[in-house]
Amino acid sequence: MKLSHLAETLIGSEIVRLGGEIREKISNGEKIYNFTVGDFDPKIFPIPKQLEDEIVEAYRQHFTNYPAAEGNPDLRKSISLFLREREKLDYEPNEILVSCGGRPLIYALFRSIVDKGDKVIYAVPSWNNNHYTHLNSGEHVVIETTAENNFMPSADDIKPHIKGATLLCICSPQNPTGTTITKKDLEEIGEMVLQENASRSESEKKLFLMYDQMYWHLTYGDIEHYNPVSLNPSMRLYTIFVDAISKVFAATGVRVGWAFGPVEVINKMKSILGHIGAWAPMAEQKATARFLVQKEAIDDYLDHFKSAIEERLQKIYDGLIELKKQGFPVDAIAPQATIYLTIKIDLAGKTTADGNLLTDQKDVTSYVLNEAKLAVVPFSAFGANKNSPWYRLSVGTCRLQDIPEMFEKLRNAMQHLH
Numbered sequence: 001m002k003l004s005h006l007a008e009t010l011i012g013s014e015i016v017r018l019g020g021e022i023r024e025k026i027s028n029g030e031k032i033y034n035f036t037v038g039d040f041d042p043k044i045f046p047i048p049k050q051l052e053d054e055i056v057e058a059y060r061q062h063f064t065n066y067p068a069a070e071g072n073p074d075l076r077k078s079i080s081l082f083l084r085e086r087e088k089l090d091y092e093p094n095e096i097l098v099s100c101g102g103r104p105l106i107y108a109l110f111r112s113i114v115d116k117g118d119k120v121i122y123a124v125p126s127w128n129n130n131h132y133t134h135l136n137s138g139e140h141v142v143i144e145t146t147a148e149n150n151f152m153p154s155a156d157d158i159k160p161h162i163k164g165a166t167l168l169c170i171c172s173p174q175n176p177t178g179t180t181i182t183k184k185d186l187e188e189i190g191e192m193v194l195q196e197n198a199s200r201s202e203s204e205k206k207l208f209l210m211y212d213q214m215y216w217h218l219t220y221g222d223i224e225h226y227n228p229v230s231l232n233p234s235m236r237l238y239t240i241f242v243d244a245i246s247k248v249f250a251a252t253g254v255r256v257g258w259a260f261g262p263v264e265v266i267n268k269m270k271s272i273l274g275h276i277g278a279w280a281p282m283a284e285q286k287a288t289a290r291f292l293v294q295k296e297a298i299d300d301y302l303d304h305f306k307s308a309i310e311e312r313l314q315k316i317y318d319g320l321i322e323l324k325k326q327g328f329p330v331d332a333i334a335p336q337a338t339i340y341l342t343i344k345i346d347l348a349g350k351t352t353a354d355g356n357l358l359t360d361q362k363d364v365t366s367y368v369l370n371e372a373k374l375a376v377v378p379f380s381a382f383g384a385n386k387n388s389p390w391y392r393l394s395v396g397t398c399r400l401q402d403i404p405e406m407f408e409k410l411r412n413a414m415q416h417l418h
Contacts, residue, residue, distance in 0.1 A: 010134065014381030018365075022375050033406040034375045034397060038127075038175060038339070040250040041397040045308070047251045048301040050294055054287035055254070063283040069274045070266075071098025071258065072282070075289040079258050082292045087216075088230060091260045097270050098285065100255040102214055102244050103128075104278035108269040109240055109259065110136045110167070113208050118166035123153035125382030125390075127175040127212075141165065142383065147390070150179035150333060151342065155188035162196050166205055171212035172226075173219060173337030176382050176392035178313070180219065180336050183226045190232040197238060208265070209239045215338040217248040217302060220310045223336045240265055245288060247339065250305065250396075256280040256288045312395040312403070313341050319407045328414050339396045343376065346389040350417040358417075361387050372413035374406060 002008075018036055025032055046052070070076070076093035083089040099105045106128070114120060116137040122129035123143040133140050141161045145151040152174065162168075170189070172181040189209075197206045209228060216225040228235040244257030257280070259269060273279070280288075291297070313335035320332040320343055331344035347364045351357050352371075358364050361378055368374050376391040384390070 006135065006137075011131065015377055018375065018377065018381070021369070025369075030373065032369070032373050032375055033402055033409070035393040035395065036375045036377050037397060038394050039252050039396050040339075042250070044399065045250040045305065045396065047249055047254065048291065048297060050297045050301075051245075051249060051251065051254075051287060051291045054290045055284060058283035058286040061286075063286045065282055067098075067279050067282045067285050069279070070270045071096065071280070072285045072289065075256075075285045075292075076258075078289040078292040079260075083260070085295070087227065089227070089260075095263050095266055096258055096260045097266045097273070098256065098258050098280055099273055099278050100280045101246055101252075101257040102212070102242050104273055104276065105242050105257055105259040105269065106132055106210070106212070107135070108272040108276075108278075109210055109242070109265070110138070111272050112265055112268040113167050113205075114138045115166070118205075119161070119164055120167045120169065121158060121161050121165050122169040122383075123151075123157070125151060125176050125379040125384040125388075125392075126169070126171055127382060129169045130383040138167070144385070147331075147333065147342075147344075150336070151177040151390075152179055152181045152185065153189075154185045155192050158189060159192060162192060162207065165196075165207050167208055167210060168193065169210045169212070171214070173213075173215040175215065175338060176340055176377065176379065177333070177342045178336055178338040178340035178392075179333060179342065180223055180225065183224070183231065186226050186228055187231050190228045190235045193228075193238055194232070194234055206238060209235065210242065211239055212242045214242065214244055215247050216243070218306060218309065218339065219337040220306070220313070220335055225337070237262055249301065254284050254288075256284050309339055309395060310335060312398045312400065313339075315400070315403050316341055316343075316393065316395070316398075319403065323407070323411060323414075328411070330414075339394055341393045341395070343391050343393050344389050345376075345391060347414070347417060348387065348389065353416045361389060364389070365391075368410070368413065371416070372406075372410040374410055374413075 076096045079096050110132050114136045118138050119141050120133045120138040121141040123145045143153050143157045228239050240261035242259050245251045317332050320330050323330050329346040333342040376393045379388045379390045380386045
């Protein structure tokens with residue numbers, strides 16, 4: 001059956017494929033230490049009680065009709081106040097667009113800016129930039145990052161590609177790496193964008209920056225989150241932010257996200273989403289509007305939530321570094337932010353007890369899943385080289401008591417290799 005070129009060439013999600021394999025193993029009675037999903041187990045990490053109560057009350061008040069296409073006025077006002085209070089960013093409600101999470105906003109941003117053949121710059125590993133570029137027939141300009149720079153792009157990495165580019169995508173704190181961009185790098189990138197746009201004529205399309213900061217509340221230790229507009233107010237003309245309640249309040253299924261930026265771009269994104277109908281539900285919008293102004297409740301929730309996430313990340317990091325000290329070919333980057341840990345499992349070229357050679361990283365991923373019952377997502381699922389030994393480990397469904405068991409199985413699995 002012949003379908004569209006887009007449908008025929010779209011790459012399926014590696015995470016979805018891996019998830020299906022994991023579900024099959026669990027249904028067959030295997031205990032899998034599943035660190036793949038960028039989601040939360042509500043039994044471990046429930047949404048804030050106040051938000052839950054507001055959602056229930058909104059349905060009881062029969063808020064079940066269509067919301068406003070750009071998001072309800074009360075919610076956009078609450079988001080405006082929330083940004084001013086939490087991040088010292090001053091955006092009016094008409095510069096804010098609400099949708100059912102971050103994905104439709106990212107898609108609408110691409111559709112608003114990127115024409116066929118336009119250059120889209122993004123680093124790998126990174127979440128879904130490769131797929132959104134393909135969906136919009138853009139030209140992929142891929143920057144391979146390294147562990148030495150915490151898998152974040154620098155201005156020097158981007159500079160050779162910036163001429164003629166239409167969109168630059170940066171996510172910080174980053175999915176999948178759990179790392180953050182430095183203040184210096186973000187300042188230099190902003191200056192570079194401004195210089196490039198100043199060199200273009202009025203008839204030329206400008207270079208825009210998509211700044212995905214979905215995890216910006218979830219930073220640990222002395223790590224600070226920076227944004228391009230606070231560092232350089234002139235970047236306000238060219239920066240579109242993407243944010244949501246999804247990660248900061250463990251509310252992935254509640255589906256309330258927002259973008260904010262230049263009103264001309266926001267209005268075009270609104271028109272596109274209006275045709276798609278990707279609105280956040282009315283009741284959830286009403287509830288979120290009421291919750292975002294509850295400063296004390298939010299602070300209390302974040303204190304507990306962040307410490308619980310950080311504890312899991314730190315325990316797993318410490319365990320991997322201990323295995324590294326014992327001579328095993330593993331490594332990790334110290335936790336900085338998000339619910340993710342960047343880990344290294346470098347077993348390619350080793351032979352199993354029954355004589356099978358682990359020829360590539362795909363073999364390693366399968367071996368670790370089958371023998372150690374450990375499920376993690378290879379960076380290749382996020383656009384990186386297929387033989388990268390680095391992985392994303394997510395702790396959103398992690399129970400603390402499972403961590404020692406997981407390490408025991410991983411150690412045993414590696415001990416049987418030679």
